[in-house]
Amino acid sequence: MLSGAPSSTKSVNRGPGLTDVGVVGAGPVGLAIAWRCAQRGLRVSVYDDRPGSGASRVAAGMLAPVAEAYFGERELTGLLVESAARWPAFAAELAEASGVDLGHRTEGTLVVGLTADDLAEAGRLWSYQQGLGLPITPLRPSALRDREPALATRVRGGAVAPGDHQVDPRRLVAALRVAAERAGVTFRPTRVGTLSEVDARVTVVAAGCGAAALTGLPVRPVKGQVLRLRAPAGGPPGFRHVIRGYADGEPVYLVPRADGEVVVGATVEERADVEVTVGGVLRLLHAAAELVPELTEYALVEAVAGLRPGTPDNAPVIGALPGRPGMLAATGHHRHGIVLTPVTADLITELIVSGEPDPALAPFSPARFSKERPWN
């Protein structure tokens, strides 16, 4: 199908007049793969008519391997922990390479419950996380409020996950574009309809929800509505930690940026439209204001919806497409695309350069869906 495509992904060497790696999708994952490959001396083209316009534009940017460690997702949790561990060096290198401030913050995350029921629900989860040996520590209400006096007095309790950080996804995309360009990556502002349009030895499909149509992978859109607020008078928000909580059964997170922005998210809806609804906004604002009352005085500056690339087991799809030589997937990151960007880029780049998949990729191989749904 591909002219000049190798029959396996083994050890791509530079040939004359041909792109080594074609990346479909200029979100954080695709851009980071392109940057890393270019750093290894490969000739890379990135195909996207609207870079950074997918799930990352809506994402909050929590780097939360602990607070996002859910029951029944141990392999995913392992990958989240691994990628989060790579984030500080990745952020430093990228900021240096691009000159762009990523808004990377390391104050950590508070997980809180508004009512006794909310606290019980949060507590069940952090007990599980502690059982995995992950760093999360319950706090007395007084200690919670010492850390963040902006929390409502009604908040019954919570815990701190000091290693769950944050980054600004829009700044991340901007930085990756600069770094990739400086490393020699070519940008092709075109929408890829079929993979035969990509003229490269290896093609990496990092197209988020678009991967389904391109590859037949079982990636489905999961709608999320997200709000952006701004603190009054040009000041910073009145809290510094990421705050994740339950308010009368409604999960919500609040991500404060140094520039005054607060991201409030997110709905999780099995829908493919990107409409902002009254119900979504109402639930998010209500829960947010219950946890941090001063937010009622903040400006509401943006309400948007995006589509996360979800998979049947909530884990990403990273690796070679079975039966399709020279074709790799790096998609299905669902709610974890930002935190998983460094490890995905590193593992895909290693696979391209060495021709051998890292054992860490085994649980995330596209082949795991082959029995259910053959590639067409």
Add this chain to the structure above:
Amino acid sequence: MLSGAPSSTKSVNRGPGLTDVGVVGAGPVGLAIAWRCAQRGLRVSVYDDRPGSGASRVAAGMLAPVAEAYFGERELTGLLVESAARWPAFAAELAEASGVDLGHRTEGTLVVGLTADDLAEAGRLWSYQQGLGLPITPLRPSALRDREPALATRVRGGAVAPGDHQVDPRRLVAALRVAAERAGVTFRPTRVGTLSEVDARVTVVAAGCGAAALTGLPVRPVKGQVLRLRAPAGGPPGFRHVIRGYADGEPVYLVPRADGEVVVGATVEERADVEVTVGGVLRLLHAAAELVPELTEYALVEAVAGLRPGTPDNAPVIGALPGRPGMLAATGHHRHGIVLTPVTADLITELIVSGEPDPALAPFSPARFSKERPWN
């Protein structure tokens, strides 16, 4: 001060080479005055660098002399009733003259209360309105729901004001611009800093909140936040009446348009900024969804804030500026600018043409503020 300005507003006749009437402000009031004056053969210029960008852009367009008849505002109520009575003919003439559909709807208004307390509050007001002889009729809950099945089952009761109609203010502005232009009005896309910049025999200040700086009148900004929703699937809203209600003490109105839009308003805040706040949006959406639950499925397409021109007695300022020959004011319409557009335009035009104020203008004369605050 004005070159060629007459020493009174008496009977403006066309002179050579001079504009007869200069209108400052291209909102509905200013545009309607310009249109009416041009229809009388006067040469008219309208000054505004951003026509239709003031309070009217945010306004919902309720034509509600009855539901807006509040305690202690009998003279204002009289003017509202008079202007509302002129609306059907005004709308028909304007639609004909402009070819623009105004979105004028005559299904009437329901006034409802969610809780027993809300209903008691609404009931006190409509008893007062009935006492004035205004057309508002309490309905049994079953009759209320027969008229609008979309109302929440929790709604305790309400009344119907069949003569309280609506129009789309943005369409109104578009229509008035076309009609005024066709009638020969000249548009000057400039922002007037002082009235000496207006070269006309008579100057009409219809600049909304901007009138304060131009004239010294005690017109102050009263902030209002308003939301625009859209019914699902391109259909019309699931209700046809304007719904005004109280929901747990929160006043809110819902204005359904034939094109699928629903306007939800409005906060009333003594502030001069136009920031949309979390608290404002939350209160409006919460109250709206309590009264009409299906609204949670609607798209939230716009959240804006505007500044109404308020006055010390909540009534507009219409007439000659004392001590300033050739200067008229038509401002201070506060929450009533749309409904008061026809009567304001008619009375100001009559005053310009005849030189004599209609007795109906007496309570609204700018002179009523002279003792408190001399013109500077």
